[in-house]
Structure formats: C-alpha cells, structure tokens
Amino acid sequence: VPEEKIDMSTYPVESIRNFSIIAHVDHGKSTLADRLLEITGTISKTDCNKQVLDKLQVERERGITVKAQTASLFYSHEGINYLLNLIDTPGHVDFSYEVSRSLSACQGVILVVDANEGIQAQTVANFYLAFEAQLSIIPVINKIDLKNADPERVEKQIEKLFDIPTDECIRISAKQGTNVETVLQKVIEKIPPPRCNTADPLKALVFDSTFDHYRGVIANVALFGGEIAKGHKIMSAHTKKRYEVNEVGILTPNEQPTHKLYAGQVGYLIAGMKEVTEAQIGDTLFLYKQPVEPLPGFKSAKPMVFAGMYPVDQTEYNNLKSALERLTLNDSSVTVHRDSSLALGAGWRLGFLGLLHMEVFNQRLEQEYNMSVILTAPTVPYKAILSSAKLIKEHGKDQITIINPAQFPDKLSVSEYLEPTVLGTIVTPHEYIGKIITLCQDRRAVQKDMLYIDENRVMLKYLFPLNEIVVDFYDALKSLSSGYASFDYEDAGYQSADLIKMDILLNGNPVEELATIIHSDKAYAAGKLLCERLKETIPRQLFEIAIQAAIGKKIIARETLKAYRKNVVAKCYGGDITRRMKLLKRQAEGKRLMRKIGNVEVPRDAFIRVLKREPDK
Numbered sequence: 120v121p122e123e124k125i126d127m128s129t130y131p132v133e134s135i136r137n138f139s140i141i142a143h144v145d146h147g148k149s150t151l152a153d154r155l156l157e158i159t160g161t162i163s164k165t166d167c168n169k170q171v172l173d174k175l176q177v178e179r180e181r182g183i184t185v186k187a188q189t190a191s192l193f194y195s196h197e198g199i200n201y202l203l204n205l206i207d208t209p210g211h212v213d214f215s216y217e218v219s220r221s222l223s224a225c226q227g228v229i230l231v232v233d234a235n236e237g238i239q240a241q242t243v244a245n246f247y248l249a250f251e252a253q254l255s256i257i258p259v260i261n262k263i264d265l266k267n268a269d270p271e272r273v274e275k276q277i278e279k280l281f282d283i284p285t286d287e288c289i290r291i292s293a294k295q296g297t298n299v300e301t302v303l304q305k306v307i308e309k310i311p312p313p314r315c316n317t318a319d320p321l322k323a324l325v326f327d328s329t330f331d332h333y334r335g336v337i338a339n340v341a342l343f344g345g346e347i348a349k350g351h352k353i354m355s356a357h358t359k360k361r362y363e364v365n366e367v368g369i370l371t372p373n374e375q376p377t378h379k380l381y382a383g384q385v386g387y388l389i390a391g392m393k394e395v396t397e398a399q400i401g402d403t404l405f406l407y408k409q410p411v412e413p414l415p416g417f418k419s420a421k422p423m424v425f426a427g428m429y430p431v432d433q434t435e436y437n438n439l440k441s442a443l444e445r446l447t448l449n450d451s452s453v454t455v456h457r458d459s460s461l462a463l464g465a466g467w468r469l470g471f472l473g474l475l476h477m478e479v480f481n482q483r484l485e486q487e488y489n490m491s492v493i494l495t496a497p498t499v500p501y502k503a504i505l506s507s508a509k510l511i512k513e514h515g516k517d518q519i520t521i522i523n524p525a526q527f528p529d530k531l532s533v534s535e536y537l538e539p540t541v542l543g544t545i546v547t548p549h550e551y552i553g554k555i556i557t558l559c560q561d562r563r564a565v566q567k568d569m570l571y572i573d574e575n576r577v578m579l580k581y582l583f584p585l586n587e588i589v590v591d592f593y594d595a596l597k598s599l600s601s602g603y604a605s606f607d608y609e610d611a612g613y614q615s616a617d618l619i620k621m622d623i624l625l626n627g628n629p630v631e632e633l634a635t636i637i638h639s640d641k642a643y644a645a646g647k648l649l650c651e652r653l654k655e656t657i658p659r660q661l662f663e664i665a666i667q668a669a670i671g672k673k674i675i676a677r678e679t680l681k682a683y684r685k686n687v688v689a690k691c692y693g694g695d696i697t698r699r700m701k702l703l704k705r706q707a708e709g710k711r712l713m714r715k716i717g718n719v720e721v722p723r724d725a726f727i728r729v730l731k732r733e734p735d736k
C-alpha cells in the first residue's frame with residue numbers, strides 16, 4: 120500500500136468523464152484501452168501490448184474480454200486535470216448483458232470499428248445499447264495503418280446505419296498510436312461529466328464485484344452522490360445489511376487505495392462482505408440512517424443455455440461447491456440450482472448466457488480452481504403448457520419451464536410445447552448471401568429484414584429458434600463465409616414447437632449427459648449424426664459397443680463400434696517391466712478423464728466434442 124494516497128477531492132465532478140469502449144470482437148478495443156492507459160501514464164510502455172485490462176487467464180488465451188474491468192486515467196488538457204474513468208466491456212455476443220451493465224455507469228462511449236472489416240453484427244448491437252441508454256457516442260475507425268484499410272467506406276456505413284455524419288469519425292491506429300490523443304480530447308469535449316453532487320447524501324451503484332481470497336468481496340462502485348471513506352457505516356438497499364467501510368480506492372486497473380471517493384467518481388470499496396449474495400450487482404449503497412431512493416438497478420441476466428454439472432468423483436462434491444460459489448461471485452450472470460441424477464450423483468444445473476460463456480466458465484473452474492467436472496449436453500429453457508390435472512396440481516401451475524431433459528413431460532400430459540426464439544443480426548459480404556439464407560432455413564429460421572449497408576455488404580435479420588444457434592451456428596456461419604460474416608442476437612420470446620426427448624444408449628444404457636430435447640423434424644438426422652460422431656469419439660474397447668439413439672422405446676439410429684483385435688491388446692502388454700509400468704500409469708491417468716456408462720468407458724469431454732462437431736480435436 121503506497122503511503123501517499125491520491126487526494127480525490129482535487130477532481131470535482133466537472134473534471135470527470137466516465138466512458139466505455141464498445142466494439143465488435145477484434146476491432147481493437149483492448150489495444151485502444153492499453154494505448155489510452157499508456158498515454159495517460161497509467162501504465163508504463165513495457166506493460167503495454169499485454170492488454171492489461173484483460174486480466175483473466177482464459178481471456179488472454181482466447182483473446183476475448185469476458186469480465187468488465189475498470190481503470191481510472193489522469194489526463195491534463197489545456198491546464199485542467201481530468202479524471203477519465205474507462206469502464207471496459209466484453210466483446211462477445213454471449214456477454215451483451217455485461218455490456219449494458221457497464222454502460223449504466225457511463226455518460227458516453229467510444230465506438231470502435233475496424234477500417235478493414237467495417238460495421239459488423241456486434242457493432243450494430245452495441246451501438247443500439249449505447250443509443251438506447253442516451254449516451255454520447257464517439258465513432259472511431261481503427262487500424263487505418265492496414266494495407267486494405269478503407270476508412271471512407273466505413274464512414275459511409277456509419278452514416279447510413281447510425282445517422283452519424285462522416286466528419287465526426289476519428290481515424291486512428293490504436294496499434295501505432297496514430298490520433299489516439301485526439302480520441303482523449305474528444306472524450307473530454309463530447310462526453311458530459313456525470314450529473315451529481317458531493318453535497319448530496321451517499322448514493323453508490325454497485326456495477327461489478329470480484330472476490331478476493333484474503334479480503335472478501337471487492338465491490339466496484341460508481342458514486343451518484345455524496346462521498347465515502349474508510350470508517351463510514353453503510354447499508355445495502357437490497358439486503359438492508361449494514362457494513363463498515365474498510366477501504367476505498369480507484370482502479371488503475373489494479374486497486375489503489377485513496378482517502379475518499381466523491382460524487383461522479385468510480386472505484387472500489389471493501390466493507391467486510393463475505394457472502395456471494397451480499398454484493399448484488401445493481402444494488403445501491405447509502406450511509407446508515409441516511410437512506411436514499413435506490414438506483415433502478417439492472418435486469419438480471421437471463422440464462423439462455425442450461426447444463427448439468429457434476430463432480431467426476433462424488434468425494435469432490437464439497438470442493439466443487441465452494442469453487443462454484445467463488446466463481447459465481449465473479450460472474451453473477453451464471454445461475455446455479457442444486458440437481459441430482461441417478462447416473463451422475465449430486466450436482467447442479469447451471470444457466471449460462473451462451474455456449475461460449477459455458478465453456479469459459481468450465482475452463483476457469485479447471486484453470487483457477489483445478490476442478491474437473493462432467494458437463495451435460497446444453498439445453499435451452501423450453502416451456503410446456505400442461506393438460507394433465509395431476510401434473511398441474513403437482514407444479515401448482517399449468518405452465519412449466521424445462522431446463523433439464525430428464526424432466527421433459529410426456530406428450531400425453533401436455534397441450535403445447537414452447538421453445539425460446541432470438542432475433543439474429545447477420546452482417547456479411549453479399550457473395551455469401553445465398554449460402555447464409557440456406558443455412559438459416561436449415562435452422563428453421565424466418566427472415567425478417569434484409570438491408571444493403573453499402574454496395575457489397577448486407578445486414579440480414581432472422582428469427583431463430585434458440586436451440587438452433589446455441590451450439591454450432593456461429594462456427595457454421597463463419598466457415599461458409601470464410602470468416603467474413605458476423606452474428607449477434609437478442610431475446611425474442613417463445614413460440615409453439617413440436618418437441619420430443621431423444622436418448623442416446625451405449626450397449627442399452629442411457630447416457631444421461633447426452634439426452635436432448637429436440638424438434639421432431641430434426642430427431643432422425645440428429646440421432647444419426649450423434650451416433651456417427653460418438654463412434655469416432657469413443658475409443659475402441661475389449662468388446663463391441665452398440666451406439667443407439669432412441670425416442671421412448673423406439674430406436675431411430677444405430678452405429679456399432681467394433682472391439683479391439685486381441686493381438687493389439689497383447690502387444691501392448693509385452694515388453695520390459697518399466698515400459699509396462701509406464702503404460703499402466705498412463706492408463707490410470709487416462710481413467711480419471713473417463714466415465715463409465717454400464718461397462719463402456721467414455722472420455723469425459725466426449726459429448727462436447729460430439730456436439731461441437733470437432734471429434735478430432
């Protein structure tokens with residue numbers, strides 16, 4: 120802890136700007152953020168190019184920003200010292216919830232568009248999030264250093280789609296630093312300071328929170344009024360719990376303690392919150408005995424994809440439980456319900472914003488908490504309108520949500536099944552339109568709009584059943600457009616659908632994690648494909664394995680995995696003793712990643728590989 124704490128009172132509201140950078144994936148948001156940090160001296164040049172705002176290991180590996188991070192920058196311009204709070208936002212479709220959450224603490228955004236790729240699906244989605252929140256928008260065209268950069272074309276697209284005059288766009292190269300200073304000046308000029316007053320009572324919005332093993336919950340706060348310091352007694356509007364503040368400070372982007380935080384400022388607060396539920400995102404904190412009207416808060420994240428999670432070994436249940444609790448504190452958009460299954464034991468049913476979100480979460484469990492888990496096939500939240508009086512009584516209502524295929528009610532007791540839909544936006548060069556339309560029709564989608572955003576670029580809007588896009592739509596779209604088409608989607612309610620439950624059997628034993636709810640038109644093709652892929656994914660064993668897809672008692676597809684030839688097995692066990700020991704050891708290690716279904720051993724990650732159509736990876 121540095122002795123000299125920054126005196127935040129020297130930054131009155133008029134000198135503060137709170138903003139985010141929004142962009143389509145890879146358009147250069149993190150690079151621009153790093154450059155802004157560098158120009159303002161927040162980080163040294165040597166730290167740059169490491170994308171300091173992307174803190175988590177998985178984010179670095181995948182090159183996507185998952186968790187919004189915040190940094191305060193100090194910048195002097197024309198004799199005035201400014202405090203610029205940069206609130207980072209994640210860039211992937213799965214995380215648009217985090218984007219809108221970050222925006223609530225801002226008065227403006229920098230909208231970054233790649234000079235080469237132009238407007239993409241997420242550019243459109245992110246623009247509207249900012250526009251609806253009535254934020255000032257600073258359009259920036261990045262990567263002008265690239266050989267094929269065509270900033271003029273992109274400026275015209277921005278004018279056509281967003282009604283922003285072409286001369287308002289700032290052409291930059293975040294990589295080389297060209298014109299980045301101009302961006303900072305525009306932030307000061309165009310984005311209004313927050314409208315609030317230090318003389319008012321304390322009103323602090325919790326817009327994010329992280330969990331630290333030693334210090335407990337660290338809440339990121341934006342002050343909409345008043346001031347806060349160590350020793351202040353505060354209360355949560357949501358839980359009505361009382362706390363004493365232990366520490367306040369700013370994020371640079373690491374925590375740097377300050378004496379106080381004042382109205383309009385953004386920083387962190389530690390106040391002895393220990394429980395996951397105490398730092399509710401969207402909550403308002405105020406001084407004890409000085410209650411204020413709470414801020415509107417946030418719509419809670421709506422999970423779009425559900426999957427079961429179970430410890431590979433039931434003795435690991437408690438460890439997994441505490442890892443889940445910690446991780447969900449860092450990612451409150453994951454919902455957790457206890458669940459259990461005959462085959463898999465005690466576990467949970469988790470809700471995620473999308474499949475990438477689910478994978479990232481799983482990867483973090485493995486990397487940060489050293490947990491290995493069984494994940495079931497993802498399912499979207501279906502609904503059923505019940506007709507059976509018995510079931511209606513049992514549930515206390517006639518409409519239920521099904522997030523677990525094991526609980527799929529039989530057709531005889533249901534008057535209608537419903538499936539969730541999304542409105543998808545696709546932006547593509549026009550030569551791929553034909554293939555994309557075919558793909559969309561194949562996914563039961565209905566076209567809603569088609570618009571040329573320039574001579575050779577098209578924006579398409581389709582209404583999709585959600586289950587048709589969660590697993591591999593994005594990959595399919597990317598591959599048939601050589602990577603040029605982009606995609607984003609938003610929730611669009613429910614529609615009636617003819618659904619059935621399909622089971623997968625290995626030598627007659629159902630594989631619980633592969634049971635799926637599926638549209639009846641697609642069952643035969645999907646069953647066949649799943650069996651074929653499983654055949655490629657499951658290693659051969661000492662006996663023959665029947666891989667079957669079934670609807671109820673009816674088998675709709677079958678593949679047979681032949682047994683090992685005897686002499687191959689014999690060969691493995693020949694040789695000297697050390698080699699033999701090595702093989703046995705490797706076998707034991709491999710076993711830990713296997714799961715037994717009846718007498719068949721299946722790699723734990725087989726299902727996700729099967730569903731993602733990459734059996735060889």
Ligand SMILES: Nc1nc2c(ncn2[C@@H]2O[C@H](COP(=O)(O)OP(=O)(O)OP(=O)(O)O)[C@@H](O)[C@H]2O)c(=O)[nH]1
Binds near residue numbers: 148292293
């Ligand atoms: N040539 C060139 N490359 C750039 C420029 N800005 C960013 N890049 C590169 O573009 C790629 C993506 O940049 P990022 O900053 O990671 O993009 P991002 O928008 O933060 O991506 P997400 O975090 O995934 O949303 C990286 O390889 C950068 O080096 C630029 O001005 N010129």
